[in-house]
Amino acid sequence: MGVSPLPGGIGCLHESSGRPKLDLEMNRTVTIEVRQLDRVVIRFAGDSGDGMQLTGDRFTAETASFGNDLSTLPNFPAEIRAPAGTLPGVSSFQLHFADHDILTPGDAPDVLIAMNPAALKANLRDVPRGSTLIIDTADFTARNLKRIGYDENPLETGELDAYHVVPLNLTGMTVESVKEFGLTRKDASRAKNMYALGLVSWLFQRPVESTISFLETKFAGKPDIRDANIAAFRAGYNFGETAEEFSVRYEVKPARMATGQYRNISGNLALAYGLVAGAQRAGMPLVLGAYPITPASDVLHELSKLKRFDVTTIQAEDEIAGVGAALGASFGGALGVTTSSGPGISLKSETIGLGVMLELPLVVCDIQRAGPSTGMPTKTEQADLLQVMFGRNGEAPLPVVAAQSPADCFAIAVEATRIAVTYRTPVIVLSDGYLANGSEPWQIPVIEDLPTIDPNFTTAPNATNDKGEPVYLPYLRDPETLARAWAVPGTAGLDHRIGGLEKEDKTGNISYDPANHDLMVRTRQAKVDGITVPPLEVDDPDGTAKVLVLGWGSTYGPIGAACRRVRKVGGKIAQAHLRHLNPFPPNLGDILRSYDKVLVPEMNLGQLAMLLRAKYLVDVVSYAQVRGMPLGAAELAEVIGNLVEETEGIDDDARHLGADAAAVTHGEALHDPIAHNGHTSNGQSSNGQSSNGHTSTGHLNPEGAR
Amino acid sequence: MTSIDLGLPGLRGVPTADEPQNRKEYVSDQEVRWCPGCGDYAVLAAFQGFLPELGIKRENVAMVSGIGCSSRFPYYLSTYGMHSIHGRAPAIATGLAVARPDLSVWVVTGDGDALSIGGNHLIHTLRRNVNLKILLFNNRIYGLTKGQYSPTSEPGKVTKSTPMGSVDNPFNPVSLALGAEATFVARTIDSDRKHLTDVLRQAAAHRGTAIVEIYQNCPIFNDNAFDAFKNPETRDDAIIPLVHGEPIRFGTDGRLGVVRDGFASLAVREVASLPGGEADLVIHDAHADDPAYAFALSRLTDAGVLHQAPIGVFRSVDRPAYDDLVRQQVTTSKETQGPGDLQSLLTGTDTWTVN
CATH class of the missing domain: 3.40.50.970 (Thiamin diphosphate (ThDP)-binding fold, Pyr/PP domains)
Incomplete structure (x- = not known):
């Protein structure tokens, strides 16, 4: 401690510029250096009640409006307020921002802001040595430390010597900065998150206007609180400007992204907007039936605000009623939607099966979380794939699509709507907790560019009976799509009855005929199998890779980042990602068979791998991890690198693709930044161990700096 | 439409x-x-x-x-x-x-x-x-x-x-x-x-x-x-007809009626045994705001063997x-x-x- 904080351990710095600043109190001039970084991973951590999610959201908004590419990872306990100051009560928000295209929220933070001892302890294991710790010391009392298992104050024992520690009494300074508003100490200290945000905003040169106007709006009805938060935010910013501790600021230039208009968006918000867009493109009102469940509730909340878009939301008495109401609305010609997570999907299964039988559109969104049973509600997982594929009685096939990034939740919802309406079927949309709460920049789509969806309602008789009279046959099918003729109540002359009992082909009357049942079972399967989905695209830069990595859902970011690392160290790797899981893209079998090895990383015990083996008889290699957290890019890069090495028959003591790929700096950059000089001695950990993805080490293959 | x-x-x-x-x-x-x-x-x-x-x-x-x-x-x-x-x-x-x-x-x-x-x-x-x-x-x-x-x-x-x-x-x-x-x-x-x-x-x-x-x-x-309600010999005593605005009276020759009985309860009595005769009977009010009355009526149903039950509209209110x-x-x-x-x-x- 006492060393100059925030050295070059953060990402990579290219150039420095200095300007003098006047330290008023000390009455002396110090120089503030501005260092260029290409990427930073920052994590805010504190007690559940400390407002860390809000702080992270605001820093994200500032960063998005500045034009960096970014990716976020909120991480919070299921308990609304676990006992203050305890390890289970720690909530955090990680943000990765860069001057280039990135894919993940980052494996490990360069900067940790810890608002109390528990936040430090709970997060320290994720922080590579050499990184910066900004610590609020106010709660570092013997009692608080003992409570979480520290016998001595870690700020004083030297155990943090490998880090760049900036101990500050943030709480004390916050209280001081808002004393003019006459708040209680408790109320005053609640603004400490804004003080911290102000300080970090200064440090990384974030624009601050949006946060001030946000606070003005959020606390419009409570002038004291509003003014205190704004004052604390400004005070934190000014502290950075004036305090001796900070002689360096960092700049991360805007990212080079495709031209267009952007905004930041989270997965659940994108999903809600996609559902509305899909309904509008189909010209159908949207009716959501849902029951609150983590992490899906935000979709209900967002849609509830959008009534003016002909959106009706029904908060049902239970999961079953939620999907029931949605299916009832679909029967009436609306787009019925239900949103839930794994446990809720289990409850909805019977009604989804009814939807399969009735052949009505229904969009079922499963925002997966760690299971089984209640599992870990706030942690991510993708272990519902087999449930949604097969978790119904009888042969009840239905289409399954999966979003691959937060922003992709929009497009996938539109796609689900297209399939549901065109083919008259329930469609499952898979998202997960990581996508739901994570966010990224999104190039705002133009509505007119979205596909049009034609419900093609039947409004007149579509056949004649044996007496030659015009009749309506509800299960007469379109020969191309096998979609049935759909007439909604209120259509004169087409009244009919449908239900869960087996239907006679064409008429839809109840039938127990053996041959008819066989025909109908096969027809329902053929309809789903025949759904038009785009061919799978493979990213195989020079077309010579022998190993393919195939994923689905939210592993897209980590897999992509890992592949970039492998390529940087000279490994040849092909990558493809499935958004359609039922039916699979038509070319999937050919693709699988054209590689020597196919690696399938999943946050489950190999569910996609099982489907691929069953359907294509390809001996895919499953890489399974179920820790409730997104896959780590560095770890995955090592697995991929090792498989590439093994498959290519590389036997060279000097080269270790896996380890090298794991250790790549700027792992997610497609192209390295202009300069590469940032590895100061402070960037190395004290024991010489490499810190994944943050410091270069001796065995890094030079090809990585291409 | x-x-x-x-x-x-x-x-x-x-x-x-x-x-x-x-x-x-x-x-x-x-x-x-x-x-x-x-x-x-x-x-x-x-x-x-x-x-x-x-x-x-x-x-x-x-x-x-x-x-x-x-x-x-x-x-x-x-x-x-x-x-x-x-x-x-x-x-x-x-x-x-x-x-x-x-x-x-x-x-x-x-x-x-x-x-x-x-x-x-x-x-x-x-x-x-x-x-x-x-x-x-x-x-x-x-x-x-x-x-x-x-x-x-x-x-x-x-x-x-x-x-x-x-x-x-x-x-x-x-x-x-x-x-x-x-x-x-x-x-x-x-x-x-x-x-x-x-x-x-x-x-x-x-x-x-x-x-x-x-x-x-x-x-x-x-x-x-439901034989008690259908058999001509028993049904008059079994069915308690509910007609809005009218006294609740039933049974062969109208011998039975419904009266208030204690706190929020109703009971069936012989009309002849009532001091005020029919005037003591409850006038059925399906529009009563307080559901306690309709609930009390519903309790006149002997939910077990079903020998007697009110039939008609118990409650009809606007909400x-x-x-x-x-x-x-x-x-x-x-x-x-x-x-x-x-x-x-x-x-x-x-x-x-x-x-």
Whole structure:
């Protein structure tokens, strides 16, 4: 401690510029250096009640409006307020921002802001040595430390010597900065998150206007609180400007992204907007039936605000009623939607099966979380794939699509709507907790560019009976799509009855005929199998890779980042990602068979791998991890690198693709930044161990700096 | 869609028929497959005869049922219909009623479907007061699964699943509905077509959820469960007729009546034994705001062996219907914020441009 904080351990710095600043109190001039970084991973951590999610959201908004590419990872306990100051009560928000295209929220933070001892302890294991710790010391009392298992104050024992520690009494300074508003100490200290945000905003040169106007709006009805938060935010910013501790600021230039208009968006918000867009493109009102469940509730909340878009939301008495109401609305010609997570999907299964039988559109969104049973509600997982594929009685096939990034939740919802309406079927949309709460920049789509969806309602008789009279046959099918003729109540002359009992082909009357049942079972399967989905695209830069990595859902970011690392160290790797899981893209079998090895990383015990083996008889290699957290890019890069090495028959003591790929700096950059000089001695950990993805080490293959 | 106010609040928004209809138009081409002698036939006939008098377009009638013998009902009516899954009809009908104010939505269910597997949906539909009508066929037995006891079977009932007699305490469906804040609760009997039709008429007119418990005989698995109400020798003393605005008096030669008895309770007494005679009898008030009165009435049902029960409309009060309120919010939102502009929604307020 006492060393100059925030050295070059953060990402990579290219150039420095200095300007003098006047330290008023000390009455002396110090120089503030501005260092260029290409990427930073920052994590805010504190007690559940400390407002860390809000702080992270605001820093994200500032960063998005500045034009960096970014990716976020909120991480919070299921308990609304676990006992203050305890390890289970720690909530955090990680943000990765860069001057280039990135894919993940980052494996490990360069900067940790810890608002109390528990936040430090709970997060320290994720922080590579050499990184910066900004610590609020106010709660570092013997009692608080003992409570979480520290016998001595870690700020004083030297155990943090490998880090760049900036101990500050943030709480004390916050209280001081808002004393003019006459708040209680408790109320005053609640603004400490804004003080911290102000300080970090200064440090990384974030624009601050949006946060001030946000606070003005959020606390419009409570002038004291509003003014205190704004004052604390400004005070934190000014502290950075004036305090001796900070002689360096960092700049991360805007990212080079495709031209267009952007905004930041989270997965659940994108999903809600996609559902509305899909309904509008189909010209159908949207009716959501849902029951609150983590992490899906935000979709209900967002849609509830959008009534003016002909959106009706029904908060049902239970999961079953939620999907029931949605299916009832679909029967009436609306787009019925239900949103839930794994446990809720289990409850909805019977009604989804009814939807399969009735052949009505229904969009079922499963925002997966760690299971089984209640599992870990706030942690991510993708272990519902087999449930949604097969978790119904009888042969009840239905289409399954999966979003691959937060922003992709929009497009996938539109796609689900297209399939549901065109083919008259329930469609499952898979998202997960990581996508739901994570966010990224999104190039705002133009509505007119979205596909049009034609419900093609039947409004007149579509056949004649044996007496030659015009009749309506509800299960007469379109020969191309096998979609049935759909007439909604209120259509004169087409009244009919449908239900869960087996239907006679064409008429839809109840039938127990053996041959008819066989025909109908096969027809329902053929309809789903025949759904038009785009061919799978493979990213195989020079077309010579022998190993393919195939994923689905939210592993897209980590897999992509890992592949970039492998390529940087000279490994040849092909990558493809499935958004359609039922039916699979038509070319999937050919693709699988054209590689020597196919690696399938999943946050489950190999569910996609099982489907691929069953359907294509390809001996895919499953890489399974179920820790409730997104896959780590560095770890995955090592697995991929090792498989590439093994498959290519590389036997060279000097080269270790896996380890090298794991250790790549700027792992997610497609192209390295202009300069590469940032590895100061402070960037190395004290024991010489490499810190994944943050410091270069001796065995890094030079090809990585291409 | 055109809609004409028929004067019946329950049908507000439903388009009227261009021409008078008859019963036959509501008979579907499907063969009715209930057991001979089933009470469901009588209810179906009464319903088919009653629908034309509503004067609404046939295609704007939607029947939603669950699972059970009675839930085959929609197949036999030439209206739109859905034979859904066990217990879920009220939930499905809620979505339909919310999405389509131009439909007259009816739920057909039974004692097992509504009170056992679907109990949760029933009480929440009643509490919300969705504008739909629920016909609860109570035969006090599971017929379709061939004779197990139901949530309305009497204690001690010997069935295939209760060879030593049921130890379950039954529901009183009317009490349950009242406890769930229902705004319209009635009871009728399958064999009394006039009374049944009269109750259906009042149910159709009601804006909100109307639940009608229909005592219905199952000749195969629970024959004569309602014998007391049908046997000419006993029925006068068994049926407590509820007529709004009239004293509750019944029995052979009107010898019995209902009087207040202690705190929020009612009792049956011999009229001759009352000091004031008929003047002491309770005047039935179906519109009483406080549900305690209707609840007290419902307790005059001896839910076990059923020798005596009130028949008629227990409660009919006005409360805004859920689906009307939901739609009103959509309308208000459009009026105050303007119709949604999707492009501007997607764009939001915090954007940046990359050139």
